[in-house]
Amino acid sequence: MDNRQKWLFFIGSLMIGLICYQSANSSKSPVLGSHTSTKIATSQEEIGAFHRPDIKEKYGMTLNYFDVVEDKVSRNDLLSIILDKHGVSAYDVDVLAKKEKNLESTPYLIPGKKYTILKNKKTGKVEHFMYEPNAYKYIQYDLRDTMNVVEVKKEVNKKVVTSSGVIESSLWNAIVGSEDIHASMVQAIAANMEDALQWSVDFHHVQKGDKFRMIFEEDWIEGERVGVGKLIAAHFFQDNNDYYAIRFKNEKYDGFFDPEGRPMKKNFLKAPVKYARISSRFNPRRFHPVLKRVKAHLGTDFAAPKGTPIMATADGIVTKRSRTRGNGNFVKIKHDETYSTQYLHMSKFQKGVTVGTRVKQGQTIGYVGSTGLATGPHVCYRFWKNGKQVDPKRQNLPPPDPLPEEDKEQFFLERDKWIGKLKGIEFKTIGEENIPTEEEIEEMEKDSSDSNP
């Protein structure tokens, strides 16, 4: 080596040393499975005019020391099939399979998921097989010495982010209900918001000009967004009303509260189905589409695809589960001495829900259908007060109790902080550019499917 090469080599080694030191520092014991080690550091900083080789850090190792094979699981792939291709003996695979039993659950190779094989550069022998069933973790098959299999959870960074929008009704429908936007972030966000505000905001009647702002967490791993975390606070503007929901958590509570400290969760849900549209309102003088004559409509119809789960709108006891010519399959629930609700035209009942069953608010009791006198799949939701059918929209239902005084002070601090932040978010019209393309959604799904850590 001439002097210049020596100098380069020295700088290079120094950098490798430095990076290894940092990663050793940041990674606690991988066996405990509670750390991150997958940092890809591909710095290309220039030292003067000289370039040094890219250092690739992943799985707590410097990949440069290995021959690296990165691939995705194919259909019908098994651990034995993949490793056999790389010269691992059936005996060794068997040992690994036994070690897999130490894990909480046996990892299954899912077609399309990523794996990485690290081979010794000199001998060509496989030293590690890393399988990534989702963005949140990987399974490390260590083939050195006594061999071992461990699950390593990656470090999740929570980022607090904000979002806002002015609704064009068709756009909103596209975001929450569209069939071609599946388990994407967009839907997760919409679901989060519905969870917080469904008792106050009429999501079945969202109109052009309605506006929202929200603050929520995102999960980031290795510099990439992998999922939506909890909603922290939301504001919805509808019919000249401002609705705020603030998440509050202490030893006793974990839920959403309005600015006065009352639970957002009311005694009755606004609707027995999610993402449905009201196809016919409570109307004592409606022209009946099947009977072709004026007949009071004493319910509210929510149109939704056949098979959509129907939820109990409040806690109660099932008093009827039956079928008549007009109602089709229906369930009736008694909530207290005053109120009962009834759900008609079900395609089928939920298993285990029979007369006498205690149900919780939000619990599935059946599925949308069009049994009985119905032109299409919908649930006819009927609200009974003291034995008479009434319009739930016109009832002044008793509000739930607010937080007790001793928790209010703590809550008000949170409230002021988050409402202040919400008010600082500018409303922006949702334009095409803010909606992920189909490809982006597919990409997100691939990365974050079954992504619950």
Ligand SMILES: [Zn+2]
């Ligand atoms: Zn109806």
